Amino acid sequence: MSYRYETHLHTCQGSACGVSTGAEHARYYKSAGYQGIFVTDHFFGGNTAVPRELPWRERIHWFCSGFEDAWNEGQKVGLDVFFGWEESFDGDDYLVYGLDKQFMLDHPEMEHWSRKDQYEAVHAAGGCVIQAHPFRMRGYIQAIHLGDRFADGVEIANAGNTPAQDVYAAHYARQHQLYTITGSDNHRSHEDSALYGVALDQPLDSIQDWVQHILTRQPHVLLCPADRWDSPTEAEPLIRTYRMDAANQRVELHGDWRTW
Ligand SMILES: [Zn+2]
Ligand SMILES: [Zn+2]
Numbered sequence: 714m715s716y717r718y719e720t721h722l723h724t725c726q727g728s729a730c731g732v733s734t735g736a737e738h739a740r741y742y743k744s745a746g747y748q749g750i751f752v753t754d755h756f757f758g759g760n761t762a763v764p765r766e767l768p769w770r771e772r773i774h775w776f777c778s779g780f781e782d783a784w785n786e787g788q789k790v791g792l793d794v795f796f797g798w799e800e801s802f803d804g805d806d807y808l809v810y811g812l813d814k815q816f817m818l819d820h821p822e823m824e825h826w827s828r829k830d831q832y833e834a835v836h837a838a839g840g841c842v843i844q845a846h847p848f849r850m851r852g853y854i855q856a857i858h859l860g861d862r863f864a865d866g867v868e869i870a871n872a873g874n875t876p877a878q879d880v881y882a883a884h885y886a887r888q889h890q891l892y893t894i895t896g897s898d899n900h901r902s903h904e905d906s907a908l909y910g911v912a913l914d915q916p917l918d919s920i921q922d923w924v925q926h927i928l929t930r931q932p933h934v935l936l937c938p939a940d941r942w943d944s945p946t947e948a949e950p951l952i953r954t955y956r957m958d959a960a961n962q963r964v965e966l967h968g969d970w971r972t973w
Contacts, residue, residue, distance in 0.1 A: 715912040716748035717936060718923075721799070721808060721845060721868065721896025724779025727754025729762045732901035735783030739792050741902030748916055749793030751923070752780040753808050757824050759801035769821040777814045795920045799845060802828055804854035807864060808896070811840025811924040829961040832863035841927045843894055846871040848881035848951070856953040859885065859966070863957065865927050866892030870937035872907045873898040877949035883942045892927065895935045910936045 719742055725731035733741070735752060742750050754776060755761050763775045780796050787794035797810040809831070816838055817823065826834060835842050844864040848857055849871070861867060869882040886893050897909040912934035917923050926933070955963035 715914060715934065716916045717746065717910055717912045718917070719747060719750040719897055719899065719908065719910045720843075720894050721753050721871070721898045721909075722750055723754055723799075723898070723900045724752060724783065725762070726779030726782060727752070727762055727776050728779070728900065729755070729760045730900055731762065731779065733899075733903075735779040735781070735794075736786035738899070738902045739783045739786035739794060740790055741906070742908075743787075743790045743792045745908055747792065747908070747910070749795060750783065750787075751795045751797045751808075751810065752783050753797040753799045754779050756798045756800040756809075759799060759806065770818060773814060773817045776817070793917065795917070795923065797920075800826075800831060802860070803858050804849075804856070805847065805858040805860055806845040806849075807831065807860065808843040808845050808868070809835055809840060810843070810927070811835070811920055812838050827961055828860045828863040828957060839921070839924065841865045841924045843868055843927070845896070846874050846878065846882070846898065847885065848878045849874055850878060850949070850952055854952070856955060857951065858963065859954065859956040861885075861889060861891055861956070862959055863961070866894060866930075868896050869893045870895035870909055870935065870941045871898050872896075872909050872937075875949060876941060879937075880942050881951065892930045893935065894927075894933075895937045908936070912936055 723731040724735040763772045784794040800807050842864045844867045847867050867886050869886050870879045895909045954966045956966050958964050
């Protein structure tokens with residue numbers, strides 16, 4: 714028996730680019746046989762749906778509304794729904810798991826965290842951080858920033874990436890022995906949505922089970938097409954690539970790192 718989980722998902726209530734509501738996602742993943750989902754809407758450094766001018770408490774209530782919609786529907790249909798978020802820096806994005814709405818209400822300074830602040834504060838509060846789609850290349854991304862020193866792992870397959878971008882991520886993770894997950898980055902649940910995620914041997918009882926799973930680097934099955942990392946990378950040249958050093962300063966990486 715294995716238990717499938719979506720690790721990376723956006724609702725239209727929390728994310729400006731989201732299309733499906735939390736409840737629509739919950740029903741879809743239930744019908745697809747998933748045990749649970751993590752709702753990871755874009756936080757305030759990213760493509761949030763929440764107006765910036767509102768008071769902090771209202772912003773957080775709004776931010777959490779997509780998760781809460783999914784959670785309520787999950788209670789009805791029998792799907793486990795967990796909370797997280799995705800924060801963005803210089804075009805690089807991080808999934809944060811294990812902290813809750815009360816933490817957010819109590820910590821308005823989190824909006825101004827650096828990658829390093831985020832990693833330290835999230836760990837201190839009992840959570841963990843995964844870098845999402847580290848080699849995503851899109852028009853709005855000026856350079857790749859690899860923040861694996863401020864993360865507990867990386868997402869090496871993302872349904873919104875090209876295969877080549879996931880091949881880069883998989884090679885980089887192998888070279889640096891990084892813990893890996895995969896996720897759909899699902900903004901819209903409909904009948905032909907490609908669903909990624911992880912499959913676990915045991916169901917998660919709580920978000921803390923997931924955090925411990927990651928922090929102790931437990932194995933799981935990566936859910937994505939079997940040939941996802943087979944494609945040649947030559948077709949898609951890398952843009953300028955930096956790895957963040959321990960002080961969160963950029964150090965340029967040159968192309969020969971792929972010869973692992
Ligand atoms: Zn988005
Ligand atoms: Zn995302």
